[in-house]
Amino acid sequence: MFILSISCVDPEEVTLRGTTNILVVDGTITDRAEPQIINLNRSVADRLTGRFGTLPLTKATVEVVEDSLRVIPCHETIDGSYQLPSDFKGRVGHAYQLRFVLSDGTQYESTQQVMPPVPPIGKVSSKFNPQSLPPQVLKGYTAAHDIFIESQDPVGQHNYYRWDWKLYERQYWCRKCQNGVYSIHKVIPHKYKDFTFFVAGDELYEECFMPPVKPDWQLEFGEPSVPGGDWYYDYQCGGDCWEIQYSYDILIFDDTFTNGGLIANQRVAQIPFYDYQSALVDIRQLSLTASAYRYYRLFADQTQKTGGLADTPPTALSGNVHPVNNPQVGTVGYFTASAVSVVHYWLDRKDTQGVAYGTLDPLGPHVNIGDDLFYALNLRRPYPEPPPPYIGGREEAKVRIWPNNDRPPLAPCIQSDNKTPFKPEGWRN
Template sequence: MRSISSRILIYFLTLFLPLACTDPDTNVLVSTNDILVVDGTITNLAEPQIIHLNRSKADPLTGRFGTTPVTKATVMVVVDSSLQVPCHETVDGSYQLPSDFKGQIGHAYQLRFTLDDDTQYVSSQQVMQDVPPITKVSARFNPKSLPTTQLYGYTAAHDLFLDSQDPAQQHNYYRWDWKLYERQYWCKTCRNGVYAVHKILPGVYKSDKDFTYFVAGNELYEDCFTPSPGLSQVDANAPVVPSTSWNYDYPCRTPCWEILYSSDIQVFDDRFANGNMISQQRVAQIPFYDYQPALIDVRQLSLTPDAYRYYKLFADQSQKAAGLVDVPPTALGGNVHRVANSQVQAVGYFTASAVSVVHYWLDRADRQGYAYGADPTGKHINDGDDLFFALNGRSSHPEPPPLYILDDYRETPKVKIWPYTDRPPTAPCLQSDNRTPFKPEGWRE
């Protein structure tokens, strides 16, 4: 899961930075650390099955940790000790199983991969456990839900609760997470440039009585065009490009949804409720980003006993800020180790989980006060401005539309493209971990 991988990386930055600053002896140790971080969960849902590989590595001079994706690895999942299913790298550090692959309850899964230096790693075998269904999800607005450190003091959110019947006569372990879909209206931001649907012709310009323009050709480009501010000093015919900084934001060409993930790790051992109803268990705190309705996938996942112990330890350590620097890094070694030396462990965990999911429509009808992304002065006028502000910390700034007239009271673009009759353009909604052009299952509009 993407959110778990991010959480692990953040944890290590939090863990090691104080050590590098406070203990000279530890600083030497930290400066030589090169930590491989592995995260992957095989599920029984028809969804992308992705393994994430990253490195958390200390700078040799400062000892400060940074993270980089691990690329060009050969990754596979072995099913029942026999069937080898290869993964392909989709983006740097993300390795996806075939689109028709999904796990099955009772079957065993093992991760194997080889880095580009031929170092081989293998995980312990994970047998997918069954999971009981979620029977009910409810939501309640809570103006004091979030910790004050999460959104700069803003605390309003909707708390989500679930009910589920725990099976009797068996020991079950659970993990809960969520995925939030918000309707997104802004698909591209160009910094110090403008969006170009077609490729800009090099060295070709057009002038009218007021301005000089860059000229677009017919070849598709679909990206930001960012000319150098010094271009007019090299080519006297070129338009003058300001040396100041600016952003232009471009609306989505088609319907689009932003995807936001849970960051907390919530696990549960059913010895506290064996055979009874798990009732009104809070499993999500959805920030009151904006006033629009939203869709939340509430997920209940089964865990193996070893996976539960790992995630419980990780949650206890990472969610208690006090004393983190006293926890030895080896405490978070997961179930992936080097083939040539099993004492060399990667951080993170590979597991297999059955999932029960409920697509919950959050209408936000019981909201109170201002949304996190709202402008209390009422200046937001474009669709999606509240969500844009919540995610970016600023209001959207669309490219000024034509007509372009010198000394007119209207703002004109800092970089001008010919022809301009269809400007400003829209931008495509590109599929990624954080965005999708496909209507989510359960969306009501």
């Protein structure tokens, strides 16, 4: 048996220091009815500091080829993210290859990856551990729930595994407006009221309204003055919303010495004690191809040998995607195919001890439900737009919109990588 727990650090930050421009590819085809996404980015190092920044690669033509015959096109959803059709899911025993053409005409392709089967997850259990997390994860806070699984490894075949998790928590705050206020309706240009209000019409807007800061001599007649500086307001959700958090490490497993045995008491997740509310954890057991396993193991070996991010690794860690006309040029990241077994595990947090991470606000206890999670994720308490009436010394909103009978408005929960308005499978009311 060989197990590696790998800190979740972008590969280019670890292995390509000194390389100023590198293509980063990330994509896994699974056999589940879930979004199948290929991410393409370019990691570019600052010539002075050497620190890397990420630039999404847009307008690429991306496709996945199944069994060298069937071509499945992807469409760009957000910058650098390319999604396969919603009805597509991979099949065990079938071969998959990634091909794409960048906007400059450069063609890339991956090696073929045959999706191996994966056995189901059996028993799942959790135990509160006040010393679970590495200190660097949450600024010295270490309390979390360790989650363990059992799974029967198949007899007579060499299997490689990877585990990850996805955490769902109820979220009550849906939008932050920086130097502006949230407006349900579009503000009418050049229309003001009482030198105090911007005026909204009937056209739906549902966005942050951020009027420019102007000196007094540039203001139109009746136009309200907008304060400068760095300020913001937070807006509560207008409906159900769930925050989504993901694994912060990579755990892989080689069954060489336990072939056909029971994988028992295997820790597969450490769920931070963010707050006292119950939560849902999706535990995922993925099959790995032998080449994908070797890539992740090499990643771990290089990270351990170099001693950290400040050291230069001996060689660049190249993935399995290469330019068609120059196969010797590598990229970072890996394209692979994995079968997945999922268990929706309800974490009630009834066995916790001590204080939750979200209650460590130096300004004192929180009053509203959801504020502990907000603090845990943002390291600040929410700051809502002050409601009218603005009398008797009450704090006034920095930007005011008329009519103001619905201020502050509620914001919708927008589907994204980190939020969803749709009730997760396995959620308990």
